[in-house]
Structures are given as structure tokens and as C-alpha cells.
Amino acid sequence: MRPISEEDLTARARIRDAAMALFAERGVKATTIRGVAEAAGVSPGLVQHHFGTKEELRQACDEYVLSYVREQVTTGITDHNLEKPEYIENVYRSAPPLMHYLGRALVDGSPGAAAMFDELVNVTEQHLSHEDRPEADHRARATVLTAMKLGITVLHEHVSRALGTDLYEPQGALRVGKAQLDLIRPEFLGRELFEQARAGLEKFEGDR
Amino acid sequence: MRPISEEDLTARARIRDAAMALFAERGVKATTIRGVAEAAGVSPGLVQHHFGTKEELRQACDEYVLSYVREQVTTGITDHNLEKPEYIENVYRSAPPLMHYLGRALVDGSPGAAAMFDELVNVTEQHLSHEDRPEADHRARATVLTAMKLGITVLHEHVSRALGTDLYEPQGALRVGKAQLDLIRPEFLGRELFEQARAGLEKFEGDR
DNA sequence: TAGCTTACAATACAAACGTATAGAGTGCTG
């Protein structure tokens, strides 16, 4: 798969990418249309031409990220690609800026990100309910698990600094992934999924 | 201990509290001096008189929260007050706005919050190193544990929504606390601390 | 080729914002 260079993209896509990066780094309010335009190498007017208002630009970023995440979850988990190297490779190349944006959007108050959070909680809750422990508070467990997972994304700057390695570099992702598996009770996640995740990590580690 | 009503505070304290609340809810950039002044019931000029610039106001909030957290950690953990009801009661009454601010500050890029994160990682790492498993990546584990804990604070809005209960109400805090204990391997935290936390939670539950 | 749509830039403008400045009221101190 050829790597897509930023210059080959249409101006609209470049604007969207620049907006995602700036929204993620500084937040929506601190990001200016002029700043986005400069980062994308276009005039401020063009940003307006393609996206109308700043709010619509943010919505476009939301929709882009959300459709991406949904697609990756589908092709990754539902289609059982979690251990395929090309899938992992592709995710690690394309995901970081999107995850960066998603993390910030969760804090900045994007409706789309909130909806995605709820979706993830529901999926997790359903998964946990299959383990037959009807007395357990599956809702709370699913919520905490989701928040912990996403919390690492939201705090990735601090995680990277504490680790001395960028979380989005393979090394950092590997260390964090393993630490997460060390931390969580296997029976909580379900043995099957737990082993699958561990196998994926180890295969990924062997590849480098 | 008498409850401190907001009107009894000095104007300076009211401004600081209002700023913390707005910074936490909207972020620093989206918060205006005029907004802080209105929320505190004073003129915008007074904000400037007491704190100079917006940046200095943010630093004052940082210092206030940080000294509070450090104090609570000291009197709570070091002095072994974790199970005393009046300590817990006091924390649950005074902590929420401060934690709310801290969570936002971590994302908004406050140097003080970053320093606090690093401190917590170091304390946790030291704790983990006492368990003799020299081959384990204690640094990564401490980082992930810290990020997960704080991640729940940062995402508390979403956690509360998914739970249907405010995380900062006793009910919500209880459900989340128990779910966290269910999720984490006890031997990871150290049996002693784990049991201490569980005992504190159960005593807290009994009190209501 | 005439006409229309699309992609882009440049300029303009009103609102919001941080902050500087001036001044009023009050209490303390000599």
C-alpha cells in the first residue's frame, strides 16, 4: 500500500487533516481558522469555502474520525483481523492523528465523541454480560474499562513523557499494551479475548 | 466543621473558585475574564487587580489545586487516615471541583498538572518496585496505572453519563471504586493496599 | 464559444477579548 503524502491530497482533505491536528493539540477554541489555513497551505477563505463555519469544520472532523474508528473496529474485531500484521501495521500508521483528535474531542465536548464513548461502553457491557455473573455491576465495569482505555489516549502526552517514549511509536505502544494486560484481571476481560490480545502483542513484538 | 458558603469568601477566593470551575468546564482558552468576573459577582477589573493577567490567574488555580492534592495525599496515605469517615467525608465534599479542574488542566497543558502526573507516576513506581519482580517494567505499569486512574477523572463527564449517576455523588463514586477494584489484579496493587482500599469503600458504603 | 459551476484568494467588518488606565470609596496609620 503506497504511503499517501500530504501534498497529494485535495485541498479539502489537507484542511481537514490540519484542523484535526490543531484541534487535537490546542483544542477547538484555541484553534483559529487562519491557523488551520496556514497549516494546510491555503487561504483562510478556502477553509470557509469548503466547510462554511468553524463549527461545521469541527463536525466534519468528528464524522471523519468516527467513521474511521467504526470501520477499524469492524474490520479488526468483527472480521477477526486482530492478529494480521498488515492490519496492525496499517492501524499504527494511520491511527495516531485520529486517536489524538478523538482524545481531545472527548474533553472538548464533541457530541460525536460522546456518542462513540457510549457506543464503546455498550459493546463492552454486552461482552461482559456473557460471562454469567448476574450479580455484578456490568454497567459500571464496562464504563470504567472504557474510560481507562480511552484515558490513556486522552493523557497520551503525559504517558509518553513518563515513559520517555512516544506512545504512538511501536515501542511505547508495546510497553503500554503489555502493562495493561499485566494490570487487568484476565477473567475480567474474558480469557479468550485476553489471550488473543496477548498473542497479537507478542507477534507484533517479534516483528521488530 | 462548618460548611463554607461561597458568599463568605473574600472576593479573591471567589474569583479563584469561579475561574477553576470555568477553566474546568470550558478550558482556559474558552474562558473569559469577563465570564469569571460575572460568575464571581465582581467586575472584570477586580479580576485583573488580584491576579494581573489571565495566565497568572491560571497559575494561581494550578498552585491552589496542587497544594490541596499534596496535602490530601499526605494526610490521607502517609498519616493512614484512609479509613477515617471524617477524612473521606471531607474529601468528598471539597475535592470534586478541584479534581474537575485538575482533569482539565492535564489536557489543557498546565505545567503544574504535568508535574503532578509525573509525581504520581514516581510514587506509584516506587510502590511497585517493592514487590520483588525485578524483570517487570515497573515504569510502564506505574504510568498506565496513573493514567487510568486520572483518565476516569478527565472523562468524568462521560463516565457519569454512562452510569446515569454523577461520578462525584457518593453513589457514583462507590460504583466506580468497586468496579476499579474488580478490574485490577490485587497482587498488582499489593495485597495490603488493595485490602485497605476495599475496606475503606465498604465502610463508606455502610455509612449511607 | 458562451454560460455556469467550482476552487481559490483578498479584503472588510463587527464582535469579543485581554489588558491598560483612571478614579471612587473605605479603612488604617501617623
Added chain:
DNA sequence: CAGCACTCTATACGTTTGTATTGTAAGCTA
């Protein structure tokens, strides 16, 4: 009582920001 310090308000100023408007060039279509 004079003078100073402190708290607080009101106003003003320059900048930044989102966005509206206008203009230009290129490509498509009939």
C-alpha cells in the same frame, strides 16, 4: 485630620477572531 494603601468599578484601546463579501481563474457543459 492628612495621607497612604487597598479594594473595587468604569472606561477605553488595540488586537484577534469568525465570517461576510467580492473578485479571479479554471474547468465543465450545452
